[in-house]
Amino acid sequence: MSLNSIFQYFVPKDKKFFPLFEQAGSNLIEMAKLLKESVHTTDLQLRKDNSKVLEDLEHKGDNLTHQIHLELGKNFITPFDREDIHALASSLDDVADFIHGASNRMELYKVTETSEAMKEISSLILEATEHVAKALFELKDLKNIRNITDSCVRINSVENKADYIFDKAVAELFEYEKDAINLIKNKEVLSAMEDATDKCEDVANVLESILVKNA
Structure with a gap:
């Protein structure tokens, strides 16, 4: 029996990890929607x-994330490699941290006027989290590998767009913003937002690793 067959044998019985990952994905979408609204x-x-x-x-x-780690400690059989479950949970947690971090910096630094770049990246964060959630939903059935791969490709594309917008926005800040404090405030918020898309790409990388191991 191949490793993939063994994997498929156990996947339908798993009622612990996949629901938690799906909840984490839905939670990220809710966070991204709120950040976009705020921006x-x-x-x-x-x-x-x-x-x-x-x-x-x-x-x-x-x-x-804590529940996923607890389940890792309690379950001898897992739907895929334990290190991948840990990495996936940690990368999802990182996305949440930076979405919250972007919102928190806006409040702490009293950023009253958001830039066009912030608006564009906030929309990209939402798009990326939607693709993350879709991939996580498909993860429980690896017969739909193409759907997961497609989501990962789209996440990478979104991250590239966010990188471009971030770099351009920071360059313009240094060129046109004469108030050093405003420059720092805006750069910090933009940086947290761009990091959120980077972390979405980390999620995609873990998912791709899982696909390679279980193809």
Whole structure:
């Protein structure tokens, strides 16, 4: 019996890890939606309220990561390699951390006016998390490898777009922003947002590693 056959034999019985990963993916989408709303709104109270909700969702993500790690300790049989489960959980947690971090920096640094680059990257973060969630949903059935691969390719494309927008925005800040404090504030927020897309790409890399091992 091939390793893939063994894998397929156990996957349908798993009721621990896949639901947790799917919850983590849905949680990231909710966080990304709130960040996008905050970046696009001029209502500072709404932005403050969203920041509080984002903090709660970030804690929810931490709890999901903790549950996944607990299940790793309790279960001898896992749907795929233990190190990949750990890496996937950690990379999802990183995405949540940086989405929350971007919102938190906007509040801490009192960034009242968001730039066009922030709006564009916030939209890309949402797009990336949607692809992450889709791939996680498909993970429980590796017969749909093409769907997972397609999501990973799209995540990488989104990350490349975010990199370009970030680099261009920072270059323009250094060229045109004369207020050093505003420059630092904007760069810090942009950096956290761009890091969120980087972490989505890390998720894609782990998923691709899982596909290679179980193809």
